[in-house]
Amino acid sequence: MSSLSLWEQIEPLLAGVQKPARYIGCEEGAVEPAHAPHKVAWLLLYPDSYEVGLPNQGLQILYEILNERDDAVAERSYAPWVDMERSLRARGLPLFSLETHRPAAAFDLLAFNLSAELVYTNVLNCVDLAGVPVRAAERRPDDPLVCAGGHCAFNPEPLADFVDLFVMGDGEEVIAEITEVVGEWKASGRTEGSREHVLRELSKVPGVYVPSMYDVEYDGERLVAVTPRYPDVPATVEKRTIADLADFPYPRQQLVPLTEVVHDRLNVEIFRGCTRGCRFCQAGMITRPVRERPAAQVRQMVSDGLKRTGYDEVSLTSLSSADYSGIDEVVGGIINDPACGGQVSVSLPSLRVDAYTVGIASEIAKVRRTGLTFAPEGGTWRIRQVISKLIREEDLYGAVESAFSEGWQRVKLYFLTGLPTETDEDTNGILELARNCVTIGRKHSNRVSVVASVGGFVPKPHTPFQWFGQNTVEELTRKIHLLKDGARHAKGVQLKWHDPKATLAEGIASRGDRRIGKVIETVWRRGGTFQEWSEFFDVALWTEAMAEHGLSLDWYVYRHRTEDEVLPWDHISAGLHKDFLWQDWQDALHEHGTPDCRWTPCYDCGACTGFGIEHVVASATPPAGGSQGTGQDLASGGFVPVELVGTRRA
């Protein structure tokens, strides 16, 4: 089947494009699968550049699971950079896979990972570059099925016109079921009319949503209902959840890129899900419950992975890695393991804000001390209760004190602005916190700096803030000016902010309904690809497309939603009860934070009970040293046990 390879035509283009290594494949861990008529061929696509997409763990997990099957093969592709796209189009060449360089349209499925809304136009571009009609309704039986999963799939409606099937939740198990259904379709010869049939069969697979099997009804601007067209198509699509991470020790063969990518290190997922309950965080809400990987398996995956890849850095990934039960033993085990060569650094993304965490961080960052990042998210205790990010100032100052005393010179703080109920006092509180951190640092060194990085808040589906009207560009800009003015007089504080216009575009796609599809298509047709990249982002493409299609920014982005309203993603379930989310939204408005349910009684969000599974944690004891939502003393001024673990090795 190597006759399908386009390599001979692609290679001559490589001398004329930036970073040609993005298009050659050949990574350690990559496989060149043997295609066969009885095997379902998946092309796993990350709709952003190779450097951003390659490290994606979700894609790598599915890649391995599929290639281990006898009835499937999987290859990968990423959005070609603009220079490569031009070269391909100029020569009439299609999008291709990296392993065997065959045309994308020769696969049975094009499966996209949706990790951010601003990549939607790249999805359309990749489908088009594959030579496949971008609109699902125009596809023929010989066209591949276009599939999408990942966090953004939880509001599938903006892409409903372009994607044949969406997958909700964990993909590890459901891809097998999809493979079987598609395999039968393939064996049947994909005859005329069979596409509708296979999609209907797929819509019955739990966790799969086939938008063409649903009718959407509107009353003016208002969405009335999304209803199945057939009795055997489910009215609500429930997400898939794997009960035990220990059953899936993937990736076993993490891809080692030949060229520079983001997160270029070994990644080992230590748990999935998060119960911190931060109300702005979609990832935390839709991935519940918490499922920890057994410590022994973590250690095994780390030591095997380091040996196999030659990396000298491992990241223990999750949504809040310091919350892993017994994180200090696991980390200590890695850095003191002679099998790891004694030269290994460990990184913990998403550090919890407390001194205990810094203690761990200082143990593991033996040599490379770049900077520490904390995410208090809100400037005052009041707003942090609204968003349920229950970090008290004492936690932050304790963490920062430890960091500076342990020799760090730079601390980065992440904040959101445009949050529900936010006042100028809350906004200015961001600077206040940053200034106080500098003061703490100056006791240790005159060179310390604090970076306050401020992002504009975009309300996300399946969170308590899904009803909240996003701040306008003007309001976000005003708040950033407020901060910029204040930062001028704040020595040692460096302010960074996200473009409010990009926040608007993200807001359009985040909570849009099916009508937003036309906007995405228009933006794409006018060349609006790589909208995640500031050099290509153009807000005018979005606002003009909205106006052209008679859609109002106020309706889709800025207005508050009402309790009785049908939300565009109501027929998709992440397990969370809508009345729980509404109650949590009301609690937010009353400035009442919700503690982490791992250590406090269950408040029945629905994620565990609905699926008959529970949090899988190795320890029932809250992690030491943090008050944040652990059910410990939450009153301001209450006791926080701050203690550094272990001693740093010389």
Next chain:
Amino acid sequence: MRLRFRFSKVGKIRWTSHRDLARMWERAFRRVELPLAYTVGFSPRPKVSFGLALPTGYESVAEYLDVELDPSRVAGIDVFALPPLLSAALPAGVDVTAAAVIDDKSLSLQHEVTSSEWDVEFAAGTDAARLRELAGEALAATALVVTRERKGHAVEEDVRPAILSLTVVETTGVAPTLLAELAAQPRALRPSEMLAAVAPDATVVRVRRLTQWISRADGAREEPLAAALPPDALADAPPAIELERV
């Protein structure tokens, strides 16, 4: 203790950069657990030094790399066994073809290598006679001035002295190739710069470095691995070994 390796870089992997290659080597050294010496300081780096950078997209069967080992941990290292071990730890297309201990005092590859021999493959249909004519003209010229960008400024440079030899090779039925020896000192002339001056309109499909040379004062020349072994070091150091490429 210092080791020198010779390796090739052929096939798809040629599209990786010199920096990419450095990272591949660092990972390979860790995978085979070769005890490298590290620099001291804030951010310790292994003491690895590459020779002349190979431009992205070019192939080579004559790349070199020197590494320094941690003197406290060299006992028991079998230099003979390293090439196949390292080849297995490196990506497909990067193969280690020789390894030897070199004198601790030998000059760096960047300083020692005086020229490189290149094989330039042209597109099918390239006129060999015309190519020969162009090569002849270039060799007969007393100066070949090209303009190139340097630190944002256009500078003129005579590349003729750096062109040591040009030979057009014709084989019936295939496109002609050009064998070129280009000087590496005082700076290495790239094949692309030579081609811009000699045959700017020809379409090149592949460039491969065949040899790197170290010229001695007496006119003799050697490849870096052989040249780096002083006679008295040979007695206690294992000799360079060659691996047959299959």
